[in-house]
Amino acid sequence: MSEQQLIEKAKQGDRSAFAQLVNTYSERIYNLALRILRNREDAEDVLQETFLSVVKNLENFDGRSSFFTWIYRIATNASLMKLRKKKIMFTELPENQESHESIENKVFIDWSNDPSLTVQNKEVMELLEKALGELSEIYRSVFILRDVEQLSIKETSKILNITEENVKIRLRRARQFLRDKLDEYYSEKVSHHDYA
Amino acid sequence: MTTPDHHEIIKQICDYMGEDLDGEACKEVQEHLALCPACRVYFDEVKKTVTLVRRVEQPGEKMPDDVKERLFKVLDLDELMNR
Ligand SMILES: [Zn+2]
Numbered sequence: 581m582s583e584q585q586l587i588e589k590a591k592q593g594d595r596s597a598f599a600q601l602v603n604t605y606s607e608r609i610y611n612l613a614l615r616i617l618r619n620r621e622d623a624e625d626v627l628q629e630t631f632l633s634v635v636k637n638l639e640n641f642d643g644r645s646s647f648f649t650w651i652y653r654i655a656t657n658a659s660l661m662k663l664r665k666k667k668i669m670f671t672e673l674p675e676n677q678e679s680h681e682s683i684e685n686k687v688f689i690d691w692s693n694d695p696s697l698t699v700q701n702k703e704v705m706e707l708l709e710k711a712l713g714e715l716s717e718i719y720r721s722v723f724i725l726r727d728v729e730q731l732s733i734k735e736t737s738k739i740l741n742i743t744e745e746n747v748k749i750r751l752r753r754a755r756q757f758l759r760d761k762l763d764e765y766y767s768e769k770v771s772h773h774d775y776a
Numbered sequence: 777m778t779t780p781d782h783h784e785i786i787k788q789i790c791d792y793m794g795e796d797l798d799g800e801a802c803k804e805v806q807e808h809l810a811l812c813p814a815c816r817v818y819f820d821e822v823k824k825t826v827t828l829v830r831r832v833e834q835p836g837e838k839m840p841d842d843v844k845e846r847l848f849k850v851l852d853l854d855e856l857m858n859r
Contacts, residue, residue, distance in 0.1 A: 599856035606847060611836035624843050628850045635851065692820035699831050708829055727826050728833045748794030755793055759825040
């Protein structure tokens with residue numbers, strides 16, 4: 581049975597069709613929420629909220645966007661809402677990022693090919709994990725959808741209900757922020773060991 | 777020899793970085809990256825950072841069975857859960 585048929589049946593109250601949709605999407609939704617929220621309990625809450633909202637609103641789903649986009653939008657919004665409620669202080673990123681205007685005057689440590697820079701490097705992974713947690717929700721959500729979930733710019737803009745231009749701007753800042761964190765780490769390392 | 781307008785190029789690289797890092801880039805930026813070590817390094821580092829985060833976050837976790845059970849229960853679908 582196609583997804584569209586499943587959705588039609590679920591709309592008419594077919595519980596087994598709905599259960600199939602839940603089976604198809606629950607793990608992806610759980611992981612999406614986990615990536616945005618970085619906390620398992622919160623991710624489970626969002627997972628439940630998302631599907632309860634699907635039950636409630638399925639009859640209004642008109643198929644103009646794909647079911648995937650629709651459910652992702654619900655889950656992303658629920659995650660962001662939760663993040664906002666926690667009132668965590670995030671690192672503010674400057675509105676007008678001119679940070680690498682100074683690029684030409686800087687001495688660069690090129691760490692992009694450092695062989696120790698792998699997912700096995702616990703120190704670096706913890707640093708990135710922490711940096712992701714510091715990114716405020718508007719940047720984090722774009723980064724997770726686009727760079728981790730690897731959705732297109734168009735899909736990301738639909739899910740977050742922002743323009744494609746905005747997706748690009750936020751994505752760029754998020755990427756630069758994370759890169760800068762790694763760069764700080766390397767700069768410290770270099771100054772510590774006193775070699776350059 | 778004309779020096780390319782570095783600031784303009786950097787801005788383009790920034791725009792470029794909002795896009796798919798492996799996607800089609802404008803020719804001028806590609807050329808600049810080939811010629812300008814500073815921009816090239818910066819770009820490579822951003823790319824490496826994204827790759828690392830992606831590797832760490834993908835494929836994600838298997839949803840724990842108890843999480844799934846509670847979800848199906850909340851939805852009143854217990855008897856329809858695929859185990
Ligand atoms: Zn340059």
